[in-house]
Amino acid sequence: MALILNEEQQMLKTSAKEFLTQKAPVSALRFLRDTKDSVGYDPSLWSEMVEMGWAALTIPEEFGGMGFGYVGLGQILEESGRTLTASPLVSNLLLGASTIQMGGSAAQKQALLPAIAEGQLTLTLAFEEHSAHRPFAVSSTVEEKDGQLMLNGSKRFVLDGHVAQKLVVSAMYQGEIALFLVDAEADGVKIDRRLMMDSRNAANIQFHGVVVKAADQVGNRSTLEQVLDVARIGLAAEMLGSMQEAFERTIAYLKERVQFKVPIGSFQALQHRAAMMFSEIEVCKSMVLKALQAVDAQDTKVPVLASMVKAKVGEVIQVVTNESIQMFGGIGMTDDEEIGFFMKRARVAQQTFGDYNYHLDRFASLNGF
Amino acid sequence: MNDTLTDKLTAFRQETANWLEANCPASMREPVKNGFDDLYGGGRNGVFKSEDQRIWFERMRDRGWTAPTWPKAYGGGGLSNAEAKVLKEEMAKLGCRAPLWSFGLMMLGPAILHFGTEEQKQKYIREICRGEIWWCQGYSEPGAGSDLAGLQTSAVDQGDHFVVNGQKVWTSYADKADMIFCLVRTNPDVPKQRGISFLLIDMKTEGVSVRPIKLISGKSPFCETFFDNVKVPKENIVGQINDGWTIAKNLLTHERSTVGNLFGSIMPLHEYAVDAVGLENGKLADPTLRPEVARVMINSYALKFAIEQTIDMTKAGHQPGAKSSFFKYYGTELNKDRHELMLSLKGYEGLEWGESYNEGKLARDMCRTKGNSIEGGTTEVQLNIIAKHVLGLPKSK
Numbered sequence: 001m002a003l004i005l006n007e008e009q010q011m012l013k014t015s016a017k018e019f020l021t022q023k024a025p026v027s028a029l030r031f032l033r034d035t036k037d038s039v040g041y042d043p044s045l046w047s048e049m050v051e052m053g054w055a056a057l058t059i060p061e062e063f064g065g066m067g068f069g070y071v072g073l074g075q076i077l078e079e080s081g082r083t084l085t086a087s088p089l090v091s092n093l094l095l096g097a098s099t100i101q102m103g104g105s106a107a108q109k110q111a112l113l114p115a116i117a118e119g120q121l122t123l124t125l126a127f128e129e130h131s132a133h134r135p136f137a138v139s140s141t142v143e144e145k146d147g148q149l150m151l152n153g154s155k156r157f158v159l160d161g162h163v164a165q166k167l168v169v170s171a172m173y174q175g176e177i178a179l180f181l182v183d184a185e186a187d188g189v190k191i192d193r194r195l196m197m198d199s200r201n202a203a204n205i206q207f208h209g210v211v212v213k214a215a216d217q218v219g220n221r222s223t224l225e226q227v228l229d230v231a232r233i234g235l236a237a238e239m240l241g242s243m244q245e246a247f248e249r250t251i252a253y254l255k256e257r258v259q260f261k262v263p264i265g266s267f268q269a270l271q272h273r274a275a276m277m278f279s280e281i282e283v284c285k286s287m288v289l290k291a292l293q294a295v296d297a298q299d300t301k302v303p304v305l306a307s308m309v310k311a312k313v314g315e316v317i318q319v320v321t322n323e324s325i326q327m328f329g330g331i332g333m334t335d336d337e338e339i340g341f342f343m344k345r346a347r348v349a350q351q352t353f354g355d356y357n358y359h360l361d362r363f364a365s366l367n368g369f
Numbered sequence: 370m371n372d373t374l375t376d377k378l379t380a381f382r383q384e385t386a387n388w389l390e391a392n393c394p395a396s397m398r399e400p401v402k403n404g405f406d407d408l409y410g411g412g413r414n415g416v417f418k419s420e421d422q423r424i425w426f427e428r429m430r431d432r433g434w435t436a437p438t439w440p441k442a443y444g445g446g447g448l449s450n451a452e453a454k455v456l457k458e459e460m461a462k463l464g465c466r467a468p469l470w471s472f473g474l475m476m477l478g479p480a481i482l483h484f485g486t487e488e489q490k491q492k493y494i495r496e497i498c499r500g501e502i503w504w505c506q507g508y509s510e511p512g513a514g515s516d517l518a519g520l521q522t523s524a525v526d527q528g529d530h531f532v533v534n535g536q537k538v539w540t541s542y543a544d545k546a547d548m549i550f551c552l553v554r555t556n557p558d559v560p561k562q563r564g565i566s567f568l569l570i571d572m573k574t575e576g577v578s579v580r581p582i583k584l585i586s587g588k589s590p591f592c593e594t595f596f597d598n599v600k601v602p603k604e605n606i607v608g609q610i611n612d613g614w615t616i617a618k619n620l621l622t623h624e625r626s627t628v629g630n631l632f633g634s635i636m637p638l639h640e641y642a643v644d645a646v647g648l649e650n651g652k653l654a655d656p657t658l659r660p661e662v663a664r665v666m667i668n669s670y671a672l673k674f675a676i677e678q679t680i681d682m683t684k685a686g687h688q689p690g691a692k693s694s695f696f697k698y699y700g701t702e703l704n705k706d707r708h709e710l711m712l713s714l715k716g717y718e719g720l721e722w723g724e725s726y727n728e729g730k731l732a733r734d735m736c737r738t739k740g741n742s743i744e745g746g747t748t749e750v751q752l753n754i755i756a757k758h759v760l761g762l763p764k765s766k
């Protein structure tokens with residue numbers, strides 16, 4: 001497949017850019033943060049996104065979706081990375097909808113996917129238990145007690161965990177990792193919203209004897225692995241957008257800021273660093289598209305590509321966001337200037353679904369060394 | 370593409386595959402061990418390393434397939450780009466070596482095809498396709514490296530000929546070459562870029578002398594080249610007098626893209642690593658080098674995908690423009706990085722220098738890679754170009 005966007009994908013990207021820069025620029029995130037918004041994103045903005053069909057993009061047509069694929073969603077994520085827009089794109093679509101699609105039964109798909117596509121349901125995945133990404137070290141359990149299945153355990157860093165209507169929770173069940181669908185309002189679910197450095201939503205959640213049914217299982221370990229790979233690639237697309245925006249803002253600043261009677265962008269010490277960042281961002285663009293295309297093609301290389309791209313993009317965004325602040329000088333340290341928001345979002349996104357080191361290690365294992 | 374075109378290509382592929390199968394000697398299908406040294410370089414005193422090499426070269430030459438896309442009228446293969454791609458793919462399938470490798474094919478030929486007169490094309494392009502002349506490149510001077518336009522070697526107009534005086538340096542293979550394509554100063558009184566001409570000089574001419582320079586790898590493929598009152602016929606100028614800079618720039622972009630691509634291909638580095646240090650519980654036995662191997666591999670894929678995307682963009686009619694501007698920089702730095710890692714992986718064994726190049730190949734190759742980011746425009750010069758022309762940053766004072 002040619003490593004370029006087709007016309008429809010390009011159009012989607014353009015319209016997403018227009019919409020997001022108009023309706024949800026970085027100042028919108030600042031507003032949510034400063035007003036201590038209880039939802040953490042703007043539900044009316046989400047409704048507009050749903051109206052534009054964004055929630056339906058990756059869902060197959062037979063389940064009320066558009067079957068447009070992950071390359072399309074990737075373009076929206078990339079643009080939302082430029083604006084740092086808070087929304088349930090990652091939790092509800094990359095994690096929630098993908099899980100149902102990849103691990104759900106026909107009945108579950110029929111019941112849940114159309115509701116997601118229409119914006120009537122938000123889901124998220126609760127799978128982390130440790131201080132860093134270790135998705136397969138699970139101690140939560142689903143066990144039979146008094147003729148009922150009960151979920152016990154606790155999860156961390158659940159994205160949009162305090163606002164999602166349903167949670168997909170990983171737990172040990174009959175000796176294996178299984179995913180169970182749980183209502184966020186069910187008895188025994190205790191949700192603790194955490195305020196994170198990127199001003200986006202995460203929660204720690206405890207499950208005390210939550211009753212689940214065997215029919216609520218939506219997949220197993222391999223579902224989790226597949227979903228995480230899709231999520232890694234999608235999040236890499238978002239990060240790609242953020243790094244481009246931070247970089248472009250920095251280049252603009254280098255042209256505008258005058259010291260020693262010349263624009264600071266004329267100093268070679270800064271020019272070379274800028275040119276190196278440019279090169280690294282360019283390779284990230286090709287790699288992200290390659291990985292998104294692989295997801296749509298259900299390529300066997302998806303796991304390797306997911307680790308490759310999450311590592312590479314994580315490495316580059318670290319450099320770019322640090323250099324941005326450095327090159328803005330004292331102004332870059334101020335909360336009034338938006339450039340700092342990019343670094344804060346980047347650090348969270350870097351650790352989400354596994355950081356640079358995690359993915360170098362996984363890349364090596366997948367390649368047999 | 371329409372159906373008849375596709376059918377024609379399919380037929381061409383079949384024909385080509387059959388021909389290659391019948392005509393490429395078995396030993397010419399084995400991977401090269403010593404890089405360019407294992408390929409035939411041509412020249413007046415061209416030496417074949419084996420009978421198979423001679424046969425393979427002559428058969429390909431007779432089809433014009435040393436330069437598949439160049440016009441038939443000048444000795445090329447006259448293939449369309451699509452056909453040339455098929456040929457390349459079919460050669461790759463069998464593992465066929467390039468029948469000829471020369472500066473003439475890579476650098477001078479494209480320039481003459483673009484800027485040369487009909488007579489020059491008839492003569493030089495034919496000779497290049499037939500591997501009859503070994504060309505070397507005379508650009509750099511002791512005082513003109515990155516600042517190439519500052520070159521001083523002069524060519525003074527004497528009516529029907531020029532008289533050339535001066536010195537070139539880092540002239541790769543000048544001691545083996547028959548001819549040299551040079552940048553010379555034909556007008557010292559104008560801004561430096563505007564007084565340069567592109568001149569072809571026979572190395573046999575009286576007054577030309579060379580002195581080999583030994584490199585840190587132990588090889589001496591370079592020379593200093595001296596010109597002492599060398600008489601060069603007027604017709605040996607390519608393009609207009611004082612317009613040589615245009616040609617040089619055109620040629621350099623060509624050189625940079627080939628260098629970038631050459632080192633862009635992916636080596637199975639993890640296999641090399643496992644071979645060198647072994648596995649322990651399924652993981653590379655050296656836990657500190659393991660993520661390094663992953664990192665370098667990922668960067669190799671990154672460059673590979675970027676090159677792939679450029680090709681796809683071009684095919685789809687987009688201008689890749691900025692996309693390819695960093696390949697030279699990225700590819701050469703990556704190649705240095707990879708060789709450093711290979712040296713670490715091999716440990717003491719990799720440090721052996723031996724008596725000949727092959728006995729200390731890794732250590733010597735590693736030394737040689739240091740030149741990648743110098744030759745054909747240094748890394749710093751590439752970064753300057755990106756900063757200025759791609760990012761539009763203001764000129765530094």
Ligand SMILES: Cc1cc2nc3c(=O)[nH]c(=O)nc-3n(C[C@H](O)[C@H](O)[C@H](O)COP(=O)(O)OP(=O)(O)OC[C@H]3O[C@@H](n4cnc5c(N)ncnc54)[C@H](O)[C@@H]3O)c2cc1C
Pocket residue numbers: 257259260264267269270326327328329330331333
């Ligand atoms: C936390 C903090 C505390 C501070 N406290 C004080 C204080 O108490 N009192 C006080 O007076 N000031 C204070 N400052 C200001 C500080 O001294 C300046 O921020 C600093 O000198 C840089 O100047 P600038 O911010 O204008 O950046 P600029 O000078 O605009 O620099 C922007 C970027 O351009 C680069 N640059 C500039 N010139 C060149 C060049 N010639 N070559 C290459 N690169 C160049 C810089 O390195 C930087 O990356 C403080 C700043 C911070 C961040």
Ligand SMILES: Cc1cc2nc3c(=O)[nH]c(=O)nc-3n(C[C@H](O)[C@H](O)[C@H](O)COP(=O)(O)OP(=O)(O)OC[C@H]3O[C@@H](n4cnc5c(N)ncnc54)[C@H](O)[C@@H]3O)c2cc1C
Pocket residue numbers: 505506507508509510511513514515516538539540541740741743744745746747748749750753
């Ligand atoms: C393996 C190899 C093969 C070669 N083959 C040939 C050949 O066949 N024919 C030929 O003519 N030449 C050849 N060269 C020469 C090559 O083109 C020059 O070495 C190159 O252009 C750099 O010039 P220099 O060596 O004079 O370095 P200099 O220009 O002196 O550079 C020294 C250092 O200063 C830096 N520098 C220079 N200018 C700037 C700037 N504006 N901004 C920032 N940094 C700068 C450089 O990047 C470098 O790090 C070859 C070189 C090598 C290594």
